[in-house]
Amino acid sequence: MTEIYKKYLKIQQEHVDAFVLMRLGDFYEIMGPKAQEAAPILDMTLTKRGVGVDEHGVPMIGFPSCTADVNIGKLLTVRDVVVDDGDGELKLIKQPEKAKPLNDHNSRAHALLSASSAARWLTCPPSAVAAEAYPNQDTDFTKEGTLAHEVAELFARHPDINTADLVAELGGADREMIDCAIEYRAYIEEQKKDNDALVLLEQRVDFSPWVPDGFGTCDCIIIQGDTLTIIDYKYGVGVAVSAKDNPQMKLYALGALNDYGIAYDVKKIEMHIFQPRINNVSADSLTVDELMAWAEKTVKPIAQKAAKGKGTYQPSEHCKFCPHAGKCRALTKLCTEYVETHSLRVAVPVLAPHEVAEVLAMEPSINLWLKRVKDQAMTTMMNGGEVPGWKIVEGRQGLRKWSDELKVVETLKAAGFNWEDFTKTELLSPAAMDKAIGKKKVAELLPDFIERATGAPVIAPESDKRPVFNRLAEAQKDFE
Numbered sequence: 240m241t242e243i244y245k246k247y248l249k250i251q252q253e254h255v256d257a258f259v260l261m262r263l264g265d266f267y268e269i270m271g272p273k274a275q276e277a278a279p280i281l282d283m284t285l286t287k288r289g290v291g292v293d294e295h296g297v298p299m300i301g302f303p304s305c306t307a308d309v310n311i312g313k314l315l316t317v318r319d320v321v322v323d324d325g326d327g328e329l330k331l332i333k334q335p336e337k338a339k340p341l342n343d344h345n346s347r348a349h350a351l352l353s354a355s356s357a358a359r360w361l362t363c364p365p366s367a368v369a370a371e372a373y374p375n376q377d378t379d380f381t382k383e384g385t386l387a388h389e390v391a392e393l394f395a396r397h398p399d400i401n402t403a404d405l406v407a408e409l410g411g412a413d414r415e416m417i418d419c420a421i422e423y424r425a426y427i428e429e430q431k432k433d434n435d436a437l438v439l440l441e442q443r444v445d446f447s448p449w450v451p452d453g454f455g456t457c458d459c460i461i462i463q464g465d466t467l468t469i470i471d472y473k474y475g476v477g478v479a480v481s482a483k484d485n486p487q488m489k490l491y492a493l494g495a496l497n498d499y500g501i502a503y504d505v506k507k508i509e510m511h512i513f514q515p516r517i518n519n520v521s522a523d524s525l526t527v528d529e530l531m532a533w534a535e536k537t538v539k540p541i542a543q544k545a546a547k548g549k550g551t552y553q554p555s556e557h558c559k560f561c562p563h564a565g566k567c568r569a570l571t572k573l574c575t576e577y578v579e580t581h582s583l584r585v586a587v588p589v590l591a592p593h594e595v596a597e598v599l600a601m602e603p604s605i606n607l608w609l610k611r612v613k614d615q616a617m618t619t620m621m622n623g624g625e626v627p628g629w630k631i632v633e634g635r636q637g638l639r640k641w642s643d644e645l646k647v648v649e650t651l652k653a654a655g656f657n658w659e660d661f662t663k664t665e666l667l668s669p670a671a672m673d674k675a676i677g678k679k680k681v682a683e684l685l686p687d688f689i690e691r692a693t694g695a696p697v698i699a700p701e702s703d704k705r706p707v708f709n710r711l712a713e714a715q716k717d718f719e
């Protein structure tokens with residue numbers, strides 16, 4: 240690879256969100272994936288620059304230095320600009336409005352066929368267009384996840400960052416979030432085997448050659464030797480996410496390969512899920528040939544259909560992440576047809592054990608379907624629509640609470656009560672303690688004082704990894 244492009248990539252790596260302008264003679268050039276983004280902003284035609292890797296070169300646009308002011312002005316409407324005039328000092332020109340935090344994850348654009356929803360639209364292609372009819376709803380979990388990613392990115396990007404500065408910039412980050420971000424940073428470092436490794440954080444990648452308008456933001460990309468590594472940071476605790484054959488990860492890898500494969504001789508892909516709150520680290524790998532075969536034979540034809548809302552509606556475990564579930568006829572059919580089928584078996588008026596098993600197997604689908612239909616009906620009526628025979632009423636009132644705590648204290652004191660009479664100090668629960676002082680400290684200082692009540696018996700499918708509940712042993716305990 241040419242020295243110029245090596246230097247360019249290094250600057251881009253340090254200013255991953257900015258356009259990098261490198262002066263070469265009387266021209267400024269933007270190279271690599273950001274050139275593709277900048278070309279329509281500057282209304283310029285994309286060309287290629289040879290960078291000594293193969294005969295194709297990398298995307299590039301260039302303009303004379305006398306037009307720099309105008310063109311930098313246009314680029315600043317989208318991103319900060321870093322200028323390398325070759326004098327050893329980089330000039331960082333910030334966008335005019337800097338009210339947003341430097342790594343605002345909330346303001347990111349959203350793709351119809353996103354990598355994060357790929358498992359769903361690859362199974363049920365029309366779900367992508369169907370889901371577009373529903374507004375994106377932020378929940379406490381999604382807000383927590385967004386904040387956790389911002390904290391993780393800041394730590395990974397700025398190894399010397401002061402925790403107090405970080406908390407001031409991103410209000411709401413608790414100790415557990417910061418500890419997890421530190422573990423994430425260490426995990427990235429562990430994966431770097433080469434001092435010259437290219438490390439890109441929160442990098443937008445473009446997989447549109449296979450998925451119409453397909454792009455996504457990858458938490459971490461590392462390119463070293465002939466290996467491209469994708470790391471996805473997960474902050475949730477509900478499900479241990481597996482990297483095995485994970486379509487989200489594979490689409491990120493495809494995008495990274497599309498953007499950087501031209502400059503690096505990548506042969507192998509590694510995909511890692513790092514989910515620190517439940518100690519889940521999962522990894523999978525495949526060759527570039529295997530990834531390309533999947534992209535061409537599986538992704539491309541399905542994505543073409545999905546982008547047009549075509550294909551077959553296919554209920555599956557992915558329905559639980561589908562905004563359309565509350566109105567979906569295919570899901571309704573799956574749940575109601577089943578009941579109808581059973582109503583035909585009238586010869587014996589009692590369910591046989593195998594029929595009980597069949598009903599239990601339907602539980603997740605039917606529960607999901609009922610809940611989502613109910614939520615959808617609520618949304619319809621709250622927005623002034625009608626659901627024949629149903630209305631919205633006020634539910635049970637909430638618990639009583641003080642409207643002015645200060646006044647309550649003053650009143651009680653004036654009435655002769657002591658502070659201890661009306662307040663109590665409580666030890667935090669283990670979960671709250673994790674957040675307050677950090678999981679590591681809890682594990683270091685308090686492991687001997689944590690206990691759990693035995694779980695009550697629950698029904699689970701035979702495939703469940705937990706051992707069968709030992710009824711006799713539990714009954715014995717009752718007599719001891």
Ligand code: SF4
Pocket residue numbers: 359363365366369552553554555557558561562563564565567568569570
């Ligand atoms: S609810 Fe399920 S079947 Fe219906 S569109 Fe969504 S993913 Fe497809």
